[in-house]
Amino acid sequence: MIQRIQTIYLLLAFVITGVLPFIFPLWTLSDGKAFLFMQNQLYVVLFGLSTTLSIVSILSYKKRQNQFVINRLNIILNLILLGLFIYHSLNLSGEMPGVSEKGIGMFLPIFAIVALVLANKAIKKDEDLVKSVDRLR
Template sequence: MIQRIQTIYLLLTFVVIAVLPFVFPLWKLNNDQDYYFMQNQVYVVLLGLLTAITVMSILSYKKRQNQFVMNRLSMILNLILLGLFVFHSLNLSGEALVVSEKGIGMFLPIVAIVLLVLANKAIKKDEDLVKSVDRLR
């Protein structure tokens, strides 16, 4: 399980989705307070769902097709989360309301998507290798 490169990518994705949002704020408010994802229920639900899908994908290392599909679903949810971040930051930009400065936390879904794409490429490579060996039998 751990010796496969896609598992390493998925573990890194887990860290990006489940750990780093607690460390990096999404943006700073005008009163110099950090805005974390916990202050919005939609972000909490999406990140919780993404964490669960990533853990299920890591644990289903014997079923590569299921792992591939779960990673695709996780990519779609990350794109939705990124869209919500961008919508919220653009909707409140211009220093008129509350957003003062964008944080690193807004870009975590992009990092997760890149890691999931790399994991899917490795899964596809493993699947092709298994199919080529089955043809030789």
């Protein structure tokens, strides 16, 4: 399980969606306070679902096809989260009182998507290797 490279990528996606949002703010309010994802219920649910899907994908290491589909769902979920961040940042850009600067937390879904795509690539490679060995028998 842990010796496969896709598990490392999935652990990285888990850390990106499950740990880093607690550390990096999404944006900084004009009064200097950091806006973390916990201050919006929708963001909490989406980050929680993404983290849960990463864990489920790690635990389903024996079923590569299921792992592949779960990762695709997780990519779609992170794209939705990224879209919400972009929508919010465009609506609350510099002219809006309340938001002074965007934080690095807004880019976390991009890093998670990259890790999930790399995991899917490794899963596909693994599946192709298993199919080629089955052909030889």
